[in-house]
Amino acid sequence: GNSVTQMEGPVTLSEEAFLTINCTYTATGYPSLFWYVQYPGEGLQLLLKATKADDKGSNKGFEATYRKETTSFHLEKGSVQVSDSAVYFCALSGGTYKYIFGTGTRLKVLA
Amino acid sequence: GAVVSQHPSRVICKSGTSVKIECRSLDFQATTMFWYRQFPKKSLMLMATSNEGSKATYEQGVEKDKFLINHASLTLSTLTVTSAHPEDSSFYICSALDSGSSYEQYFGPGTRLTVT
Secondary structure (H helix, E strand, O other), X not given: OOEEEEOOOOEEEEOOOOEEEOXXXXXXXXXXXXXXXXXXXXXXXXXXXXXXXXXEEEEOOEEEEOEOOOOEOOEEEOOOOHHHOEEEEEEEEOOXXXXXXXXXXXXXXXO | OOOEEEXXXXXXXXXXXXXXXXXXXXXXXXXXXXXXXXXXXXXXEEEEEEEOOOOOEEOOOOOOOOEEEEEEEOOEEEEEEOOOOHHHOEEEEEEEEOOOOOOOEXXXXXXXXXXX
């Protein structure tokens, strides 16, 4: 079945550091891929998405490229801020519109 | 963007009572909504798919008599936790599928349930 594997956290970075959160997936067909962010005590907010191979999703300085050859969708940001501290979830959606989520990666950015 | 609301945002109830959580799509119609449960510092677990006008589809291991789902209109789905026990304490999140245009899921802000 479909699955998402996300790097274990927590990730602790200094402000302005480069961020990479790895995400790989297993799926049949051509799923859509997503990154969601969850701030403390809140629900999930869509950060970015990509719907086909080689698509690059981007938002608020975050980027991720849909790599079919490596079945990956790694999240990157060139310079993180304290306000980026949150939990980040990688997810995929196949033909049934059900989402499969990774386990989440907690990011803590220190001033 | 599309907005999904949940009510209440927090609820505390006594063991043995039932609690109803509402999920509303505010500016689009959703024939399909999803209910998730999130344990502390864990990922989201899909509990069930709520279909307007028909019975919900539950994921394996989720008790349908424990977690009653009603999708009475194109903008409202409710989750009722019946005879709640402390182990039901969790963060419950709904999402609504925008079938009108993007087929994208929009998530509610979540409901924190504490059973004492």
